[in-house]
Amino acid sequence: MDRFLTKNRSTEPTNSPAVEDTAAKKPKNFWPIKIRRYEAAYIKYGFTAIQKNGHDCPKCVLCLETLSNECLKPSKLQRHLMQKHPAEAEKTADFFRRKEEHLARQSAAFTQQATVPERALKASFLASYHIARAKKPHTIGEDLLLPATKDIVRELLGEDAAKKIDAVPLSDNTVSRRIGDMAQDVSAQLLEQVRASEYFALQLDESTDISNEAQLLVYIRFISQERFVEEILFCKALERRTTGKDIFQVLDDYIESNGLNWARCVGVCSDGAAAMTGKISGVTALIKQKAPHVVATHCMLHREALVAKRMDNELNQMGARFEGLLLHSNVRWLSRGAVLNRVYELRREVGEFLSSEKHQLAERFTDATWIRKLAYMSDIFLHLNVLNQSMQGRDTYILQVQDKVRAFSKKIMLWSNKLQEGVTEMFPLLHQELLSCDDLGSISPMIQSHLEHLQGYFKDYFPDLENTHLNWVRNPFSPGVGSSLGIKSQEELIEMKNSGDLKLNFEALPLSNYWLHWEQQSDWLMHELDELEFNQGQHRCLELDY
Known part of the structure; x- marks a missing residue:
């Protein structure tokens, strides 16, 4: 170790005679290493040359043994020929050239065969890609795809072509690795584009999966090639709690570990939960400590869902009584519209089934007033679903969304006025029910009350709908x-x-x-x-x- 330290200090002046003597000494019989080159005349000894570590190394065309560069001299090559291959020692140079050409053809054939696994590897990735897109189990590759593909190729191209299919690896573990490799590559490309973008914005949503585990889903919007790009950034499990600090820690660890800059983040959108919007320990508050210029907004889709959940007591109790039947959830509240529509379409079948089971709810399906309420709820949730879907999609900006919400609020006012005149065409299912019995008066006050309250809820959750001052934008x-x-x-x-x-x-x-x-x-x-x-x-x- 001391001699390495002495070398590092060689630039410092020293007067120590011991050091001078050590530096002056050289090992005995010290000779510089000579790099030898192969010559075409060496073929008469049965040797060709290959490259190894940047140097020519002799390779015997008979036994395929490779010697070191130091052996690249006639005496050592001749000695190898005499000792290892005495029977061919008297052969001419042409004999060894034919051996060299045969060896070259073998290498070319081996190289050509080696390209087959490369194509099989690509085929394996393509098959794994389709399995992932179809959301099928990984075992389907080996159990179904390979046998089916082999049979198809055998019928169309013959047995020789079918044998090549066996070289495609598609076991369940292989498919899993392929999908993981492709996911990592896509993530790397996405992060590279985000790092090149001058600005980016995030959208956060925390929810639970079917196994009741909390998941953090993050979308990102950034600039790439003079256009806006929206992609999913990551989805990670929240292993501990779902507080604002825990959510921010997962997000911050991902941002920092992947080389993203908080200073380029200009906006954060969340669902409005306390863990997201808390003024002290909420996610947006913690993000603003990293990037004070960030604009935090409440997701308009979540706001519209909150409006839809606000119903009058009579309608709300109606849904509560059939909570088990409707199979709705607070997470996907707007799916209630589709469920209500199915219940209405199957009202006779459901009523007959409940009657056969002598269930206490069977009488509801014979109550004309209750059926009209069901028809109205199905209609109003259908309108809310259409509004929700119209606010989604790429290249949608905030002015468009505000216009759609403002238009829907004015539609509610129109429906309320028309309802006072006895017009129900804006609610198709309710209108169909009233064709057989024109008795709107029994439920008209309830519908009027709900529409008035619904319009008020839109004003409460969307106070900034007037944007005429932005017409120039x-x-x-x-x-x-x-x-x-x-x-x-x-x-x-x-x-x-x-x-x-x-x-x-x-x-x-x-x-x-x-x-x-x-x-x-x-x-x-x-x-x-x-x-x-x-x-x-x-x-x-x-x-x-x-």
Whole structure:
């Protein structure tokens, strides 16, 4: 160890004679290593050459033994031929050249055969990909895919081609590894794109799976190749508790371990639960400690679901009595609309079944008033489901969602007014029930009350639906928009309106991509967007409530 330390200090001056003597000494019989090169004339000794560690090494064409570079001299090559192959010692150079050519053909054939596993490996990945997409058990590859593929290939291409199918590995463990490898590769590509993006936004949702284990699901929206991209970032189990600190710890560990920068996060969307939105220990509060500029929003889909859950006592009790029959859950509340529709369609069959079982609920299915209530609930939840689905999808931005919610709120007002006039066509199932017996008066007050309360709930959960001051964002080429902007912003808006190229881009591109393209040319209009708190995340990365 001391001699290594002495070497490291060799640049320091020293007057020690011991050190000088040690440095001056060389081992006895010290000769530099000579690197030898193969010559074509060595074939007469039965040797060709291969590359090993960057040097030529002799290889016998008879026994295929490979010697070191030091043996690349005529005397040692001849000695190997005389001692190991005395019967071929008198052969000519042409004999050894034919052996060399045969060896080369064997190597080429081996290389050609080696490419078959590579193609089989690709086939294994492709089959595993289809198994994963179809959500089938991993054993289906070996139990079904391989035998079926082999039979098909045998009938179409013959037995020789069918034998090649046996080289494709598709055991359950192999399929599992292939899927894991592909998942890691997709994750690596996604993270690489996120790191290259100037901004990104997150959407968080914590829920439980069928095994009653808490799972954290995180989506991300970022900029890639001048367009907005939405992808699932990760799904991880919450092994301990589901408090804000635990959720943030899982999220922060993932962000830090994968080289993402919190400073680039401009928006966080959550479901509004206390663990997410708590002012002190909520996830959004902890995120703002890392990135104070982050805009936190409450998911509009969750808000709409909360509105749908708010029902009058009479309607709510109706659902509670049939909780076991409807099989609804608080997590997927809007699925109640589909269940109610099925119950209504099968009301006669369900009633007959309950009657045969002498169940106390059988009488409900013979009550005309109760059936009308069921028809109304099915209709109103169908409208809510349509609204919910219309707010989903790619390239959807917050102004569109606000427009849809505002329009639905006004529809409720229209339905209430029409209901007072005795019109029920907006509720198809209820209207069908009333055709046989036009007796709306018995349930009309209940429906009127529910519609009034429903409209109030929308106002409570969506207080920021008026966005006319953002018409210049929605359509900057519309006349008269942007009059409330500053002078510099209005000047940029005038330049935009009089640009034919930008107008063509506006008509061809989604709104989000258009403003992303304009961001590189604008200063003041982008500043105006930054001043809008609810739209700051949308400007930078269209942080939209999913």
